[in-house]
Amino acid sequence: MNAAATSTDGHRHAEAWQERNVFGPDHGIPVLADVDVVVVGGGAAGVAAATVCAEQGLDVVLLEQYGFAGGAAVAGMSGTICGMYLAGDHAAPQQVVHGFTERFRRALHDRGGLTAPQRYGRTWASAHDPLMWREAADDLLTSAGVRVIYHASVTGVILDGDQHRGVVVTSKAGRAAIHARRTIDASGDAAVVARAGGAYRYGEGGRIQNPTMFFRLGGVDTAAFWRDFGDDTISPPHVSEAILRARADGADLPREKIWVFATTRPGELMVNATRLEAEDGRMLNVVDPEDFTIAEIRGRRQVRSYAAFLRDHVDGCTDAYVVDTGVEAGIRQTRSIEAVEMLRDDDVVACRKRPDGIVRSPWPIELHDGAKPTLHWLIDDWYDVPYLSLVPRAGENVIVAGRCLGAEHRALASARVTAQCFEYGHAAAWATLRSLRDRVAYRDIAGESVAADLRASGSTI
Template sequence: MTPTTVRLPARDVPVHGEYEVVVIGGGPAGVMAAAAAARAGRSTLLIERYGFLGGAGTMGGLSTFCGLHARMHGEDTRVIRGLADDLLDRMERLDALNPPHLSVDNRILAQAFDISSYKIALDDLMLAAGAELLFHASVQGVVMADESRIDGVVVESKSGAALVRGRVFVDGSGDADVAAWAGAPFERSEHLLYPSLMFRINGVHPEEAGEAWRIVRRLMEEAEAAGTHRFPRKKPIVRPQRNPLEWRANLTQLSNADGSAIDGTDVRQLTRGELQGRRQVQDAFAFIRAVTPGFQDSYIVDIAPQIGIRETRRIIGAYQLTEADVLGCADFDDTIGVNGWPVEAHVQGDVEFRFAPADSRGYNQLPYRMLVPGRVENLLVAGRCASMTQGGQSSGRVTGPCFAMGQAAGTAADLALDAGIAVRAIDTATLQRRLEEDGVFLGGEASRIRPVAEAAPVS
């Protein structure tokens, strides 16, 4: 009988380098963590498995910033500030941003961007901050100094295996990879949020297409009602990009044979999701091109390099952000930023949105404790794998709050190193003061936070 396991030989690997702060993952949380730590003067390495930064916004083809804004007492207001201002300014100079547009039945703002320009702006942000980048390198394990401290992370690349040593680590992997390998407690939902595969359409006639995002949804619903077509999920998103000849499409939903969501930590399921996603893209585009005015000469210009995973592992930290916190606009004494996005639950066949009350301030604060895992003293976890329940994560996983978590993590790493203490022991009042000095909005209705003058009618 063929054995089901084999023992690989032990090996000696070189040390790639030693850094004060090591950030794993170049998504929105990771880039802000690395930028904040490097700007504070810390030797900082950001490790990214692709050859570019941006996470879901680039490799996932998302091309839209969600969660930068909140509807504060009826006024649409950008509430994600600090390093995000620097990034958006760089993108403005590249002419890479659409004006914010009303999304989700006109109840919240989102902002479309050009993916290629986003990659360039992130490169510039990192290099200007003084962070070192290591592309095409995948973190595959950890080496522990003792039960509560990470000594280094093992990276695999075309150059082979190597160890990256650090004093403080930030897990921005999205899947809590480093936290899990280091022994930090985590959880996984019984029913995961469903992933999607994004694609972009070019060759659209914008004058004829008009507000086609309204038409596409209606046409798809009518076709399903008539029994001529069956689509994987309701509430499709099809909207124009920076150049109105190009539109983005978010309307797939990826599942296993039993109907469960694809698990982004299972390579076989990931493979199934990629194949299934491209079939769904082909079918959905054929329908859109055939029935939507202005799309008759269009074509698929890009399918995202990877399916977009919404949820896998989430750490169980010092506090778990909940759906009740989101909908109740919760306050926290250790706030490190805010989140104004609604609960966005991708359930089987549909997307369910739940909002804070219409007359509320429209955002919850984010506590520092949600970044602090159990057991590991020199690790912070930021992004969609931070300490949240599934309901809280359905809101807090989008770009805006991930920017806020990342900047806080990088700043907290600097404070912990300065004091020579565990990351959980830093003085949060000092962290808050530093963040406010760097322009972050922590949740008071400060005078510098102004409503968006006018949302773009199309974008």
């Protein structure tokens, strides 16, 4: 297959790669582990889910395709903890999300791996050191007693009727089965649910948000830079106008609104500037490896263009150089499960509160879909994400955690960020404990009871 074969709506070509790979209980594959819980994916949601499950006495295996935890925060170098603070005209950040999110924030802070909150439009976000993110996750997981297996990808699921009984993993060592009484799909892409034949959607009618390529810029006179750029991480008008002029002269600078954050390292900035699409303007769906490849090649080229622009046009950047890009393109959206209850666009806009909510989200609808990003602010307010948005409509003994929750397109543009993903994992862990202890299906657990567990463990619900 070649890139030209990809369909214009961006998702049918990805489906050409789909293979369910469903195995029955008598699969005949060597069994690597037989545990209470298998957590698939080591991003924010997976780390939270695995750590909390293990701390509550469950036998847990966590699987991660890379050699480190972090997911989009590290491999994609998204670089910030977003979603903790209210939006509004506050002189200082107002934190409204705690729980495991606060626990991880504190672990980063204590290592010197987190900046103070930085102004982002009408809210705040803190930038982290990706190496310290990995180390903090390693320490939490191993201290809790999680069996961590890096460099392993899920290539199949084990089903007994509609009951999930574990997963099949592939690594350089070969193929093995992990039997588990419960599965937490924290892959970000609903990989387990999709392989089992569960229902999911791609955004709105197959249209999803653009990926991006973050990069770090070293050799910066940061004092001069911030004097020119201002105290907001979103680019000021004079920088955006300079980008438009450079684009008119032929520079590959598709976004004029760029976001630049201070990092924990002297003389360094983290930049979110690129917008990745195919050469003909087609949306890229990074579930498809060919689209993922296009995103990464074009992303690295755009990084060089933006770095050159900053050197030529922004104070403090004359001697700047690219330190690194993400290990992979930054993924905002792929599959969202069809959940027992979907988080809807109007839930977000109306800042709807609910007794079965498992996390608050004050983050704006930050939609990267089209010619430029758009922001819809939730001023001095938040909405609650319902527990059942983590539970697939079909299939038993499986729950999701992370950006693949059941959410409509614009709702996901708010609900997908880091602080909330930590809390989705936190909630999935407590639901798993209840499911095993009480021998009850995830769908039959009252969201109010999960919210009570979260409050007792430090979450603000």
